[in-house]
Amino acid sequence: EAGVVQSPRYKIIEKKQPVAFWCNPISGHNTLYWYRQNLGQGPELLIRYENEEAVDDSQLPKDRFSAERLKGVDSTLKIQPAELGDSAVYLCASSLDGGRKNEQFFGPGTRLTVL
Amino acid sequence: EDKVVQSPLSLVVHEGDTVTLNCSYEVTNFRSLLWYKQEKKAPTFLFMLTSSGIEKKSGRLSSILDKKELFSILNITATQTGDSAVYLCAVVNTGKLIFGQGTTLQVKP
Numbered sequence: 001e002a003g004v005v006q007s008p009r010y011k012i013i014e015k016k017q018p019v020a021f022w023c024n025p026i027s028g029h030n031t032l033y034w035y036r037q038n039l040g041q042g043p044e045l046l047i048r049y050e051n052e053e054a055v056d057d058s059q060l061p062k063d064r065f066s067a068e069r070l071k072g073v074d075s076t077l078k079i080q081p082a083e084l085g086d087s088a089v090y091l092c093a094s095s096l097d098g099g100r101k102n103e104q105f106f107g108p109g110t111r112l113t114v115l
Numbered sequence: 116e117d118k119v120v121q122s123p124l125s126l127v128v129h130e131g132d133t134v135t136l137n138c139s140y141e142v143t144n145f146r147s148l149l150w151y152k153q154e155k156k157a158p159t160f161l162f163m164l165t166s167s168g169i170e171k172k173s174g175r176l177s178s179i180l181d182k183k184e185l186f187s188i189l190n191i192t193a194t195q196t197g198d199s200a201v202y203l204c205a206v207v208n209t210g211k212l213i214f215g216q217g218t219t220l221q222v223k224p
Contacts, residue, residue: 109157
């Protein structure tokens with residue numbers, strides 16, 4: 001079974017540029033999560049989707065971050081414009097049934113460097 | 116504010132040593148506690164704990180939860196260099212994972 005797929009794996013951009021990350025969850029998983037992980041820290045939730053509905057986006061900085069999951073499968077996370085402090089690893093995870101078993105499967109992440 | 120605190124933040128041991136990693140939490144609407152291992156990439160699932168006092172075991176790794184004292188420990192016996200990683204503790208709060216900052220374990224040959 002294929003795991004959570006993310007692309008790109010690495011991205012280097014200059015500040016004020018836009019950037020987008022893509023995630024394809026495990027087939028059949030209706031819940032999708034985007035996390036940001038700063039160096040030396042645990043992941044922090046940015047947004048959680050149940051199918052195509054964003055059910056928790058309280059930690060998403062809405063002035064520059066946006067996300068979508070139009071058909072309830074793939075998702076994109078966008079930052080526009082990027083700032084130096086956005087340098088981090090962006091992890092996507094998915095789970096079955098809202099994570100009732102509470103097991104989330106993580107993708108390999110996108111390491112973003114903002115110069 | 117919900118929080119999960121892990122200790123120590125980093126640990127260096129030699130192969131064959133036994134290590135104990137700690138995770139304490141203050142979370143409303145606690146559902147369960149999870150342990151993940153993170154090497155150079157994605158966190159991989161180790162254990163899920165929901166009940167106090169029941170030890171979960173997988174090979175040389177074991178974990179237990181104390182819901183009264185609000186903590187969990189992860190034990191690794193007979194450590195190997197392949198155990199070198201960041202170990203993350205996370206608590207589930209109504210579908211959301213709240214992570215600790217992780218413990219970086221380095222096992223030297």
